[in-house]
Amino acid sequence: xxxxxxxxxxxxxxxxxxxxxxxxxxxxxxxxxxxxxxxxxxxxxxxxxxxxxxxxxxxxxxxxxxxxxxxxxxxxxxxxxxxxxxxxxxxxxxxxxxxxxxxxxxxxxxxxx
Ligand code: AMP
Ligand code: ZN
Numbered sequence: 001x002x003x004x005x006x007x008x009x010x011x012x013x014x015x016x017x018x019x020x021x022x023x024x025x026x027x028x029x030x031x032x033x034x035x036x037x038x039x040x041x042x043x044x045x046x047x048x049x050x051x052x053x054x055x056x057x058x059x060x061x062x063x064x065x066x067x068x069x070x071x072x073x074x075x076x077x078x079x080x081x082x083x084x085x086x087x088x089x090x091x092x093x094x095x096x097x098x099x100x101x102x103x104x105x106x107x108x109x110x111x112x113x
Pocket of ligand 2: 007
């Protein structure tokens with residue numbers, strides 16, 4: 001049984017506010033925003049964290065970063081700037097163990113996520 005909440009978001013079992021989707025990735029608004037715009041980008045494949053990435057995932061990780069850039073352009077904050085964050089493991093504060101990249105923008109966002 002898969003208890004991963006982000007896998008449940010992917011199946012629709014848990015609702016989310018979709019920002020973008022394609023064959024490989026899904027992006028949605030963070031439920032507890034740390035910035036005026038706080039979006040999470042996740043792979044559709046369940047990978048627990050950056051520690052479990054392998055060479056075969058290189059294109060997927062590149063695609064996630066390019067997705068962040070695409071969303072930034074679409075939402076109009078590409079030129080003003082944004083932050084892309086990945087937390088790996090307990091000491092970094094990772095709370096959901098399905099790989100995700102935070103995309104933060106829209107003004108001041110001093111709080112790290
Ligand atoms: P991290 O601390 O890097 O593991 O980030 C997990 C993020 O997932 C946090 O910023 C949470 O606010 C966010 N989060 C947890 N549950 C949900 C949910 N159901 N919908 C949207 N975001 C969520
Ligand atoms: Zn998952």
